Amino acid sequence: MSDLSPSEPSSLTSEASTSEAFTRVEPSSEPGIYDLVIIGGGTAGLVAAQGAAGMGAKVVMVEPDRPGGDCLWTGCIPSKRLIAAAKAAHTMRTADIHGIEPVEPKIDFAAVMGLVDNAREHIAHHDSVETLENAGVEVVAEYGQFVADGLVQAGERTLKYRKAMIATGAKPAIPPIPGLRESDPLTSENLWSLTTLPERLAVIGGGVIGCELGQAFSRLGSSVVIFEAEPKILASLAPNVSDLIGSRLRAEGLTLKTGVKVTSVSSKELGSTPEYQIGTDDGESITVDAVLVATGRRPNTTGIGLESVGVTLGAGGVVEVNDYLQTSNSHIFAGGDVVGKMPFTHTAAYHGGLIVSNALFKLRRSTNYDIIPFAIFTDPEVASVGRTMGSDLTKNSFSYDQLDRSVTTGDPVGFADLFTDRKGRLVGATVVGEAAGEAINELTSRVKAKAKLSEIGLMIRPYPTFGEGPARAALEQLRAAYFTPRTKRVVRPVLSALRRLDSAD
Numbered sequence: 001m002s003d004l005s006p007s008e009p010s011s012l013t014s015e016a017s018t019s020e021a022f023t024r025v026e027p028s029s030e031p032g033i034y035d036l037v038i039i040g041g042g043t044a045g046l047v048a049a050q051g052a053a054g055m056g057a058k059v060v061m062v063e064p065d066r067p068g069g070d071c072l073w074t075g076c077i078p079s080k081r082l083i084a085a086a087k088a089a090h091t092m093r094t095a096d097i098h099g100i101e102p103v104e105p106k107i108d109f110a111a112v113m114g115l116v117d118n119a120r121e122h123i124a125h126h127d128s129v130e131t132l133e134n135a136g137v138e139v140v141a142e143y144g145q146f147v148a149d150g151l152v153q154a155g156e157r158t159l160k161y162r163k164a165m166i167a168t169g170a171k172p173a174i175p176p177i178p179g180l181r182e183s184d185p186l187t188s189e190n191l192w193s194l195t196t197l198p199e200r201l202a203v204i205g206g207g208v209i210g211c212e213l214g215q216a217f218s219r220l221g222s223s224v225v226i227f228e229a230e231p232k233i234l235a236s237l238a239p240n241v242s243d244l245i246g247s248r249l250r251a252e253g254l255t256l257k258t259g260v261k262v263t264s265v266s267s268k269e270l271g272s273t274p275e276y277q278i279g280t281d282d283g284e285s286i287t288v289d290a291v292l293v294a295t296g297r298r299p300n301t302t303g304i305g306l307e308s309v310g311v312t313l314g315a316g317g318v319v320e321v322n323d324y325l326q327t328s329n330s331h332i333f334a335g336g337d338v339v340g341k342m343p344f345t346h347t348a349a350y351h352g353g354l355i356v357s358n359a360l361f362k363l364r365r366s367t368n369y370d371i372i373p374f375a376i377f378t379d380p381e382v383a384s385v386g387r388t389m390g391s392d393l394t395k396n397s398f399s400y401d402q403l404d405r406s407v408t409t410g411d412p413v414g415f416a417d418l419f420t421d422r423k424g425r426l427v428g429a430t431v432v433g434e435a436a437g438e439a440i441n442e443l444t445s446r447v448k449a450k451a452k453l454s455e456i457g458l459m460i461r462p463y464p465t466f467g468e469g470p471a472r473a474a475l476e477q478l479r480a481a482y483f484t485p486r487t488k489r490v491v492r493p494v495l496s497a498l499r500r501l502d503s504a505d
C-alpha cells in the first residue's frame with residue numbers, strides 16, 4: 001500500500017488541511033472522549049487514523065491483527081508480487097517472439113512465496129503500530145464492537161467517542177456448494193501460506209481475483225481450470241474486454257468453463273496429499289489438487305454491535321451510507337470495502353480522507369465514483385474509469401496492433417475506448433494492454449476535468465509510449481470530424497489563392 005500510504009491521505013489534504021477547516025475541529029470536551037474511534041486497521045481505517053491525528057484530533061484505531069488489512073497482507077501486494085514472478089516465467093517461455101530460444105523455467109515455488117513475503121515486509125512499516133503511534137494514533141489490538149451509542153468495547157477497554165468509523169473490510173464469500181466448505185478450500189486469505197505449487201488447480205469464479213490469480217498460477221506451472229457461471233469471465237465488464245482477456249487466457253493454456261456452475265466438491269486423502277473432485281451442472285467431473293474460491297467478498301458487519309447503535313445494513317450486508325459516508329446513525333461513518341462500492345484500495349483511501357473531513361470538521365464532501373478508476377492486473381492489464389455504458393455515449397476506439405509502442409513489444413495487443421457525452425466531453429475510458437493501469441491515470445484527470453477529445457488528442461507526448469493509445473483514439477475522432485470532403489472543398493480555393501500570391505511575390 002505504499003502508493004497510498006496513510007501518511008499521504010490524498011483526498012484529505014485538499015480541503016481539510018486549510019486553516020479554516022482546522023479551526024473548525026471541535027476538541028473532545030472530556031479527556032476520556034475520543035474525537036474518532038475507528039474499528040478496523042486496513043486502508044480505510046489507516047488513512048482516516050493518520051489523517052485525523054495529523055489534524056490534531058484524539059483518535060484511536062481498534063485492530064486485532066497487524067495493521068495493513070487485506071491490501072498489504074492478502075490482497076494487492078502479495079498478488080501483484082506473485083503476478084510479477086509469473087510474468088517472468090511467461091517471458092522465458094515465449095522468448096521466441098524476440099528471436100531468443102524459449103526455455104521452460106525451473107520454478108522454486110517456495111522461493112517465489114518467500115519473495116511475496118518479502119514484499120509485504122518491505123511495505124509493512126508504513127502501516128505498523130509504531131508508525132501509527134509516532135503519528136499520534138492510539139492503537140488497541142482487540143476486536144471492536146459497539147455496545148451503546150457513543151461507546152465501543154475493545155477487549156477490556158471501553159472507548160467513548162464523538163464520532164466513530166466502521167472500517168472492517170470484507171472477507172471471501174464461500175458459496176453454499178455442497179462439500180465446498182468441508183473441503184477447506186483456498187481463498188485469497190489462506191493462499192499465501194502455500195509452499196507447494198498445486199499441479200492441478202480449480203478456480204471457482206472468473207472475476208477479477210479469479211482471473212489474476214488463475215493466470216499467475218498457470219504461468220507458474222499449475223494446470224488451471226476456471227469455472228464461471230456467467231457466459232463470460234469478467235462478466236461485469238464490456239464484452240470486448242472479457243473476450244480479449246478470455247482468448248488470451250485460453251491461448252496460454254488455461255481452461256475456461258464459462259456458463260457452468262460448480263454443484264459439488266468432495267475431497268479424499270491420497271497419502272499425505274488431498275485430491276478434490278469438482279462436479280458441475282453440465283454433468284462433468286474433474287479431479288484437481290487444490291480449489292481456490294474467488295466468488296466475491298462479504299462485508300464484515302456481523303458481531304460488531306451495529307444493531308445496538310441503529311446502523312442499517314443494505315443488500316449483501318453492506319453498511320448503508322449516504323453521499324457523505326454517514327450511516328443511519330449520524331455519529332457513525334463507514335468507508336472501504338464494508339460499504340461495498342468499488343472495493344479497491346484507492347477507494348478505501350478516498351473514503352478515509354472524506355470521513356476525516358465530514359466526521360471531524362462537519363464538512364459535506366460527497367463521494368463521486370465517476371472519477372475512481374480501477375485496474376485489473378491480468379496480462380494484458382485492464383483499466384477503466386467513469387461511464388462506459390449507455391445509449392447517450394459515443395465511443396472512439398484505437399486498436400493497439402496499430403500502436404507503435406505496442407508493436408515494439410513484439411506482442412501488440414489491446415485497445416483504448418474513449419466515451420464522450422452528447423456535448424463531446426470525456427465521461428469514461430477503458431484501456432486494455434500493457435501498462436493500462438498507468439494510462440488510466442491521465443484519463444482519470446481528463447474525465448474529472450470533463451475534457452474535450454481534442455485536448456487529449458493534441459497533447460504532446462513522448463514517442464513511442466503507451467499513453468499515445470488513448471490519444472490516437474481521440475485523434476481518430478478529430479480526423480473523422482475535420483478531414484472531410486467538405487474541408488477539402490473549402491480549403492482548396494484558399495490554397496490556390498495563397499499559391500497565386502506566392503508566385504506574384
Ligand SMILES: Cc1cc2nc3c(=O)[nH]c(=O)nc-3n(C[C@H](O)[C@H](O)[C@H](O)COP(=O)(O)OP(=O)(O)OC[C@H]3O[C@@H](n4cnc5c(N)ncnc54)[C@H](O)[C@@H]3O)c2cc1C
Nearest residue numbers: 040042043044069070071075076144169336337343344345
Ligand atoms: C487477492 C486480492 C487482490 C487485490 N488486489 C487489489 C489491487 O490490485 N488494487 C486494489 O485497489 N485493490 C485490490 N484488492 C482490494 C483491496 O485489498 C481492498 O479493497 C482493500 O484492502 C479494502 O480496505 P479496507 O480498509 O476497506 O478493508 P481491509 O483491508 O479488509 O481492512 C479491514 C480491517 O478490519 C479489521 N477488522 C475486521 N473486523 C474487526 C473488528 N470487529 N474490530 C477491529 N478490527 C476489525 C480486519 O482485521 C482488517 O485489518 C484486492 C483484494 C484481494 C482479495
